[in-house]
Amino acid sequence: MHFFDIHPMNLMKSLSMALELTVNGMSTHHWRTALIADCIAKELKLEELKWQEVVYAALIHDIGAVSNWEERKLLRTMDDNSKRIYLHAEEGYELLLLSKRFEKLAKPIRYHHDNWCGGNPSGLAGDKIPLASRIIHLADRIEVSIYPGTYIFDQKNKILDYVDEKSGTAFDPNLVDAFNQCAKSEAFWLDLINPNYKEVFFSSLDVYGSISYTLEDVTEIADIFSIIIDKTSRYTAKHSRGVAEVAAYLAKQAGFSPSEVKEMRIAGLLHDLGKLAIPNEILEKPEKLTEEEYLLIKQHTYYTYRILQGIDNFEKIAQWAAYHHETLDGTGYPFRISEDSLSLGSKILAVADVFTALTEDRPYRESLSEEKVKDIMGKMAKYRRLDKQIIDLLFEHYQDARAFI
Ligand SMILES: [Fe+2]
Ligand SMILES: [Fe+2]
Ligand SMILES: [Fe+2]
Missing domain, CATH: 1.10.3210.10 (Hypothetical protein af1432)
Incomplete structure (x- = not known):
């Protein structure tokens, strides 16, 4: 069985920080x-x-x-x-x-x-x-x-x-x-x-050292957070769960080990964690966003990364989760990572995110047809927004993947 050795204090600190996210950083x-x-x-x-x-x-x-x-x-x-x-x-x-x-x-x-x-x-x-x-x-x-x-x-x-x-x-x-x-x-x-005392306080709580968490333990906790993330907008009622399932499925098809597939599911559940920093009215705004509002939305993956990286042995999950808006041409956000530094896991999650968004029902539109999805994602591959091989893999198993949404 695959275990994570986690200092419970580190985990609690990260989860607590997620609950404190605001547009200007963190409250107290x-x-x-x-x-x-x-x-x-x-x-x-x-x-x-x-x-x-x-x-x-x-x-x-x-x-x-x-x-x-x-x-x-x-x-x-x-x-x-x-x-x-x-x-x-x-x-x-x-x-x-x-x-x-x-x-x-x-x-x-x-x-x-x-x-x-x-x-x-x-x-x-x-x-x-x-x-x-x-x-x-x-x-x-x-x-x-x-x-x-x-x-x-x-x-x-x-x-x-x-x-x-x-x-x-x-x-x-x-x-x-x-x-x-x-x-x-x-x-x-x-x-x-x-504010500097916060770190001292958290270290004072670290009295038990690290404790073993199974992948199932971590998945249950991630599941709770996926529920509160998805509740931030009526447009995304089951988005995190959908992304998690599709990403885990694609990871399996791409040859990831069973424990890595489970880690991918956790990354999917938490990929939009940083959305807790964005007010509901912006997430739910039906009209086109202003430039400032879009900048604000773009902060979410930064916070996903900074929060998850604080958990022991979470570096891989943090990257898979938080790099879902990075692109192959290096113009993505928030780190503008270049293609050779993007791992296969991050590319899979990015594809799963777009696919889920296009195929889920939204209050303002129905789910898009297979043809339309293929057209949009094909273009994204062409313009090096998403990885073509993973999109091909997804299209090979289109109906299977569609069943998770
Ligand atoms: Fe309360
Ligand atoms: Fe309170
Ligand atoms: Fe996102």
């Missing part, structure tokens, strides 16, 4: 929530596995909201009395159940907006709410209370007052006491606003 909500949660968990002297569950869940706690930009914005401002705030928690829970490696994080995420005093859709209150959820709830609300651009020590008392005021209603009073201990340290506040 998840890692800072995890930092606050970490301090509270340590103050409570939680045993190691419980501590790990709290911090890991905090790092991806809003996974259920990330596909929807309106939801993302609301979470930063919404008060806990709004019923809508529970929706993404439930969605996150359902997503995480799809991975054996992550299912233990599902429950903490499900209740991470439940109020201590009750009145939650779950019907839970007080100690019945999982401790990890209560910690993340408090840490999350503290994180969203921090205003950028205002000196942190000018905000500190206001945040402490807010937490104090909600102690016993929204927040567990014991956790508020633990947080007040954290808050005594100047370093705690300075770490929160120091």
Whole structure:
């Protein structure tokens, strides 16, 4: 069996970063929530596995909201009395159940907006709410209370007052006491606003060394991310899954080993990961994009690469996934890689991406006919956008490949 040796901290860091993508790089909500949660968990002297569950869940706690930009914005401002705030928690829970490696994080995420005093859709209150959820709830609300651009020590008392005021209603009073201990340290506040501290924080989480993940484990996690990627636009409801299947099929036909075929499937599931950086309204814009909007869209493969390359032993998958808009003539994006540096795997994924896009139904047009697809892809080969041999391979097995869409 094929294994990946992965430091779980590296994996969590990459996944957390994907949830923080914005048009201008990365925001800070998840890692800072995890930092606050970490301090509270340590103050409570939680045993190691419980501590790990709290911090890991905090790092991806809003996974259920990330596909929807309106939801993302609301979470930063919404008060806990709004019923809508529970929706993404439930969605996150359902997503995480799809991975054996992550299912233990599902429950903490499900209740991470439940109020201590009750009145939650779950019907839970007080100690019945999982401790990890209560910690993340408090840490999350503290994180969203921090205003950028205002000196942190000018905000500190206001945040402490807010937490104090909600102690016993929204927040567990014991956790508020633990947080007040954290808050005594100047370093705690300075770490929160120091972007360079992020790396130190993540290294401090690397207490287990590397752990073996099977290809199936990684595929399950990639599957979860493919769902949130595809949900960013109603035009691409099953795009990532389709690309993954077609690319894996072509890899098999091209003679890749069984484990490489599975790696290709993972690359396909994650190829558009960087789309999480692009607002829905641009991804869904029916009219022609402006030049600026197109530049923004083109950022997605850059982020796919930078995020995936941070995971141990993922270099090949990162390249296959992220080079799908590179072209043989070297004018592709984002790296403008020349033909001789493009691997066969990257060329396969590029062909699978175009084929899937042309053959899937889109709300604004039906799937294109075989003849039309052959015409368009034939031209792309001629103008050295795509590799001709792989296109020939695809056309040899056209009906088989078409069945995956
Ligand atoms: Fe949340
Ligand atoms: Fe949050
Ligand atoms: Fe793409």
